[in-house]
Amino acid sequence: MSFNLNNNRNIQRKSKWLLFAVPFILSFSGCKKLFEVPGEKEYISNKISYGTKFFEPILGRTTLMGSFNADNSTQPLTFSIVNARYGDGRPITDFYKTKEVWVWTGAYDGKEKTLEEINSKRKKELRPLLEVRASGQLILWSSATDDLIPARKTDSTNLLQDRRYFDVKVSNIGGEVIIKDLEFRLWRERPYEPSNDFNPYTGKIAITPADFLDPINKLNYIRPSRISNIIGKSTRKELVSNDVVVSIRPFSGGNGHSLRFRFLDKNAVVINPAKFNETKWDQLVHGFNRQTTDEYVQYDVAYPIPLINIPTSYASGGRANVNFSYSRLGFGGIRQVGSIGLDFSIYREGDWEIVFQFRNDNPKFEDE
Known part of the structure; x- marks a missing residue:
């Protein structure tokens, strides 16, 4: 008889807990729908930058330049060169010229046994002379030669009208930022x-x-x-x-x-x-x-x-x-x-x- 009494008391306690908990659970569910936390938004920082804005590459050599800082911007980022100009405002078009250049498609290790084996690991592609890689690094291809891009003047006075500037546009779904006034002073080819x-x-x-x-x-x-x-x-x-x-x-x-x-x-x-x-x-x-x-x-x-x-x-x-x-x-x-x-x-x-x-x-x- 005492066993049944205890069971009844346990059932009563559980019933009271459920009566209290159910409205709370329903209320919380309603709040979640009402105040649902949004997903992570695409973000692009206004502080993205390069370690330096001044570059002095030698023409005729494939050269990687620029240490890019994304400042926690959401990846992936898209890069493009815009507003290429001389110091006096004249537009620069030679950066956008295209020419065939060797591009690696396989890993070279120095153990290749024939010239054909080396060339099977690379191919010629038509590329702009200057590009921005997906990492943000600038690449001046070896196809950028003296006959396509004039180097700095012989007297090296570096007059404003001879200086080369350009901007890099960086964008993702969250927006875009322009990194302004990157500068090239190019050395002529030394083969x-x-x-x-x-x-x-x-x-x-x-x-x-x-x-x-x-x-x-x-x-x-x-x-x-x-x-x-x-x-x-x-x-x-x-x-x-x-x-x-x-x-x-x-x-x-x-x-x-x-x-x-x-x-x-x-x-x-x-x-x-x-x-x-x-x-x-x-x-x-x-x-x-x-x-x-x-x-x-x-x-x-x-x-x-x-x-x-x-x-x-x-x-x-x-x-x-x-x-x-x-x-x-x-x-x-x-x-x-x-x-x-x-x-x-x-x-x-x-x-x-x-x-x-x-x-x-x-x-x-x-x-x-």
């Missing part, structure tokens, strides 16, 4: 590096800054990046970088995508590349179909060199690295290894040769 022998204002041969009136050594030169243990034939002294000049220049008669290496003595007489008997010719550059003659060694290559800025067996630090070496028996029958090398880049497609000329003394290749 290779090092470019010590190249005047960046005129495109002509550079004069030695130290002495403009020196009738003998008036030109500036590229020097080897390294030279070691090469003994002069006449002086019997170890040669240094100032004893060698390097030229990077186009040559005629190639196939449009070749690279050639030559060596000259102090009288401009050709040195047979076979003299550099310790050189690993098959590992020198990422090239193919090697041709070896008494005057040069030549490869089929893909341009630019290096193709991208990643470390490979042939490149580091954004430059291709070549080393030429030879061995000879020195005094006491000790084998000596001499070497000379260059870190370089070539940006323009074509047929190029790199020439090392010994100026003050010739290397001694013979044994003692």
Whole structure:
């Protein structure tokens, strides 16, 4: 009998709780409908910006520029270049010109075995000379060359009417913001590096800054990046970088995508590349179909060199690295290894040769 009484009391308590709770639940549901929280709204910040608004790219090289800060704006964002103009207000149209350029479609790693394998990982596309990527970065393509876009004036006065400005429009569903007054001061093409022998204002041969009136050594030169243990034939002294000049220049008669290496003595007489008997010719550059003659060694290559800025067996630090070496028996029958090398880049497609000329003394290749 006590069991039934307790059950009745429990049922009564539950009934009272339900009578209290049901109106509250119904009321809360009604409030939710009445005061429903809206979904997240698209947001674009008025503080979006670039780390700098001033850029000095070199024409003829694919260059990424600009660190973009979205300031928590809702992604994705859409970018476009607008109001390109000179400092005096004249419109600029050459940024919008289109030209074919190589665009990567696969991952290059430096292990490709043929030129065809390299080119299977990229294709030519028609692109505006200047674009904004989905990340907000600006990209000036290598197709932007001297013949399509004029560089800064020779006298480098940078007059207002010669300065190039543009704005970047950034938008999403929430609205748009204009980042104003980005500025380009463009350097003319320098098709290779090092470019010590190249005047960046005129495109002509550079004069030695130290002495403009020196009738003998008036030109500036590229020097080897390294030279070691090469003994002069006449002086019997170890040669240094100032004893060698390097030229990077186009040559005629190639196939449009070749690279050639030559060596000259102090009288401009050709040195047979076979003299550099310790050189690993098959590992020198990422090239193919090697041709070896008494005057040069030549490869089929893909341009630019290096193709991208990643470390490979042939490149580091954004430059291709070549080393030429030879061995000879020195005094006491000790084998000596001499070497000379260059870190370089070539940006323009074509047929190029790199020439090392010994100026003050010739290397001694013979044994003692």
